[in-house]
Amino acid sequence: MHGNVLILAEARDDSLHPVTYELLGKGRELADKLNCGLDCLLLSPKETRLQGADRLYLMLSQAFSQPEEYLYKANISEFIKEHKPSIVLAGATDFGRSYVPRVAAALGAGLTADCTGLSIGDDGRLIQIRPAFSDNILAHITSSSATQMATVRYGEFPMPILGTEAEIIKIPPYTEAYSGTVVIETIQRNLHNLSEADVVVAGGRGIKATEDISLLQELADCLGGQVGFSRALVEAGLADAAYQIGYSGLRVKPSLYIACGISGAAQHIAGMKDSAKIIAINRDPSAPIFNFCDIGYVGDLYQVIPQLIKEIS
């Protein structure tokens, strides 16, 4: 007899983070295979409805208006102890990466982060698939703990067609006590725009100065796109780490990806390989990025990008 599949929902501003819906789609597939229910838990300051799960457990408190990992950890681990789901899935968002390992540690549960695939084995255990050793192998991981936990990045699973509205079960919080974290300032970033962008213009170490990022921005603006970066550019101190694309950054799937001065390391490719069309601009004809692109320009990005902008506008 299996416990249910539980999705840990994450709210963003006034709506749910889209990774929650993607997880509900995968969660339904797993629950059907196990012949069990699909539940969703949301800690929220206000009432919400949800489609796609059998039950939405709504833990209401004003204390949940700020993302506070210790408060989430305390409440979610108590919920899991009481309801005993066999599988718990959460988004590998910035906040998820912070509170989910704490929940797993509190429960002594196995947790696999950043899964790219999830399925059920012949023994009914969750098979958690994720790249390992810098993407060189796809590890298939199972955990022996009663609660099997996994996180998945936004954009990894397709957005499902959501079914009927979930039954809402309101439950009181187990605790509303803060650990003492004080939110001083909330900085709004357009990260979801980058993850969801239809066109991405990405810059790598071929960019020589922070001011030159405006060249990427200008090209992105012409195409209605967003700008992202390789890790080398971030590590050179020229770009914001929040917009890094790749294995340890964001995963993007635009219709068009333009890689400017990016060599094409496996860890960068991991974050953009599902783009429908890839254009690469690199002055080195032997750069590996040319093995992954549909159109390649061998040339200096400082000359090619202005020409492209001129032709487009």
Ligand SMILES: Cc1cc2nc3c(=O)[nH]c(=O)nc-3n(C[C@H](O)[C@H](O)[C@H](O)COP(=O)(O)OP(=O)(O)OC[C@H]3O[C@@H](n4cnc5c(N)ncnc54)[C@H](O)[C@@H]3O)c2cc1C
């Ligand atoms: C565990 C781990 C995780 C990682 N995660 C990530 C990740 O999430 N994202 C990521 O990007 N990397 C990641 N990396 C780093 C990755 O291995 C590479 O080091 C990085 O992607 C290289 O970035 P780059 O292509 O911008 O720089 P480089 O490899 O230095 O390439 C720069 C390219 O620019 C070209 N160039 C230079 N000047 C010009 C010019 N004027 N015009 C045109 N072309 C020019 C050069 O020919 C060269 O090909 C990770 C590494 C590890 C070990």
